[in-house]
Amino acid sequence: MTSSTTAPAPAWEAPLAGAPLDATVEIPGSKSLTNRLLVLAALADAPGTLRGALRSRDADLMIGALRALGAGIAEGDQPSTLHVTPGPVTGDTDIDTGLAGTVMRFLPPFAALADGPVRFDGDAAARVRPMLPVLAALHALGVTVHGPDGADEGELPAHLPFTVEGRGHVAGGAVDVDASQSSQFVSGLLLAAARFERGLTLRHIGATLPSLPHIEMTVATLRDVGVEVDDSRDGMWHVAPGPIAARDVRVEPDLSNAAPFLAAALVAGGTVRVPGWPTITTQPGAMVPELLERMGGTYTLADGVLSVTGTGAVHGIDVDLHAGGELAPTFAALAALADSPSRLRGIAHLRGHETDRLAALAREITRLGGQAEETRDGLVITPRPLRGDVVRTYEDHRMATSAALLGLRVPGVQVENVATTGKTLPGFTAMWQRMLGSDA
Numbered sequence: 552m553t554s555s556t557t558a559p560a561p562a563w564e565a566p567l568a569g570a571p572l573d574a575t576v577e578i579p580g581s582k583s584l585t586n587r588l589l590v591l592a593a594l595a596d597a598p599g600t601l602r603g604a605l606r607s608r609d610a611d612l613m614i615g616a617l618r619a620l621g622a623g624i625a626e627g628d629q630p631s632t633l634h635v636t637p638g639p640v641t642g643d644t645d646i647d648t649g650l651a652g653t654v655m656r657f658l659p660p661f662a663a664l665a666d667g668p669v670r671f672d673g674d675a676a677a678r679v680r681p682m683l684p685v686l687a688a689l690h691a692l693g694v695t696v697h698g699p700d701g702a703d704e705g706e707l708p709a710h711l712p713f714t715v716e717g718r719g720h721v722a723g724g725a726v727d728v729d730a731s732q733s734s735q736f737v738s739g740l741l742l743a744a745a746r747f748e749r750g751l752t753l754r755h756i757g758a759t760l761p762s763l764p765h766i767e768m769t770v771a772t773l774r775d776v777g778v779e780v781d782d783s784r785d786g787m788w789h790v791a792p793g794p795i796a797a798r799d800v801r802v803e804p805d806l807s808n809a810a811p812f813l814a815a816a817l818v819a820g821g822t823v824r825v826p827g828w829p830t831i832t833t834q835p836g837a838m839v840p841e842l843l844e845r846m847g848g849t850y851t852l853a854d855g856v857l858s859v860t861g862t863g864a865v866h867g868i869d870v871d872l873h874a875g876g877e878l879a880p881t882f883a884a885l886a887a888l889a890d891s892p893s894r895l896r897g898i899a900h901l902r903g904h905e906t907d908r909l910a911a912l913a914r915e916i917t918r919l920g921g922q923a924e925e926t927r928d929g930l931v932i933t934p935r936p937l938r939g940d941v942v943r944t945y946e947d948h949r950m951a952t953s954a955a956l957l958g959l960r961v962p963g964v965q966v967e968n969v970a971t972t973g974k975t976l977p978g979f980t981a982m983w984q985r986m987l988g989s990d991a
């Protein structure tokens with residue numbers, strides 16, 4: 552830990568939209584795909600390459616962690632090209648997870664394959680994110696996991712920091728996991744499971760399961776590298792043991808990061824285009840065009856370019872976002888600018904995201920004069936005239952991008968710590984200004 556007397560950077564003044572938009576926005580690679588493909592490349596049986604990979608805090612934390620665990624990762628002719636050389640999984644190392652759910656949840660099962668202890672820690676805000684289900688699953692599979700002192704035998708850590716005692720091999724077998732707080736518990740276990748001696752049969756035992764597309768993404772990326780996965784029964788997955796093939800693969804753009812830009816077309820009017828939009832994808836951002844259409848926009852997909860057009864009119868929506876909870880901050884901002892009330896449902900698990908997003912969204916929309924109330928599993932947002940103020944972002948990249956969306960229409964919105972967008976989208980403010988036709 553370092554102490555610093557540096558003054559915080561001044562809040563970023565979110566630009567107002569002066570005119571209808573006419574912009575094409577190139578969106579960098581998907582965080583979720585980049586970090587899965589890096590993990591699988593590091594476990595593969597030969598060197599492989601990612602092209603169009605995301606370079607952001609979360610991706611770079613994954614790169615650093617995989618290097619610490621023995622993989623060679625080198626940049627190619629550009630930073631988004633990454634050559635990955637797998638190696639024996641090495642322990643006696645420290646992993647900085649930052650605030651990245653994909654790092655803190657995907658790597659403990661990987662670390663169980665290491666030849667020594669792997670110590671995990673992250674940001675202060677990461678130390679409250681739920682971890683127990685994935686650690687309990689490892690424990691049930693015979694892996695030793697303990698808190699930082701190693702003292703509390705018998706009591707598994709529920710949060711960072713913790714240590715996974717790698718023994719070089721994991722027997723595997725069957726395990727029950729309550730993934731109602733995060734799909735990442737399932738994905739992390741499945742990603743490493745082909746390297747377990749008996750593979751893995753994982754059964755979800757919770758009442759709800761968020762982010763199913765992200766689990767389907769895990770299954771699809773595993774099958775793409777030759778791993779046999781049976782997902783024919785709801786809430787159950789079987790990964791057969793076997794080799795992981797090396798690939799040369801292009802990463803799709805991050806459709807969830809495209810969401811605030813596309814939503815801007817509804818708020819400001821005009822058209823925003825995103826090239827490289829996949830026709831088939833497991834990314835939950837695939838639902839963005841239809842949701843924007845329900846809120847008053849129109850869209851077309853031609854030659855891989857998604858175009859969203861709006862008039863400035865935004866209608867309220869009643870939507871269950873459990874499959875794509877990471878989209879909620881964008882839709883909450885749209886809802887606050889709409890001409891009728893909205894209800895966002897199915898997203899109780901957002902309380903364990905970068906921050907308690909339900910509380911944060913309700914608080915910040917209210918700060919601007921809006922009306923937003925938390926429900927058991929979401930938000931009810933009733934549009935009111937908004938006024939400018941400093942919007943707090945709570946280390947949450949998507950709080951920052953949703954505040955930018957509000958600022959397109961509300962004069963005087965200032966975004967505290969906008970640099971937090973670097974978690975998945977460094978350069979966000981410049982991209983946003985360019986979308987508005989200004990380089991400032």
Ligand SMILES: O=C(O)C1=C[C@@H](OP(=O)(O)O)[C@@H](O)[C@H](O)C1
Pocket residue numbers: 582583584652653732733734735738761762765876877900
């Ligand atoms: O596996 C992934 O890449 C992700 C899964 C989701 O997590 P939760 O299931 O915890 O919402 C999503 O919100 C997160 O941004 C990325």
Ligand SMILES: C=C(OP(=O)(O)O)C(=O)O
Pocket residue numbers: 650651652653877904905949975
């Ligand atoms: C929930 C998110 O991130 P993480 O991968 O850290 O869980 C997100 O990006 O919206």
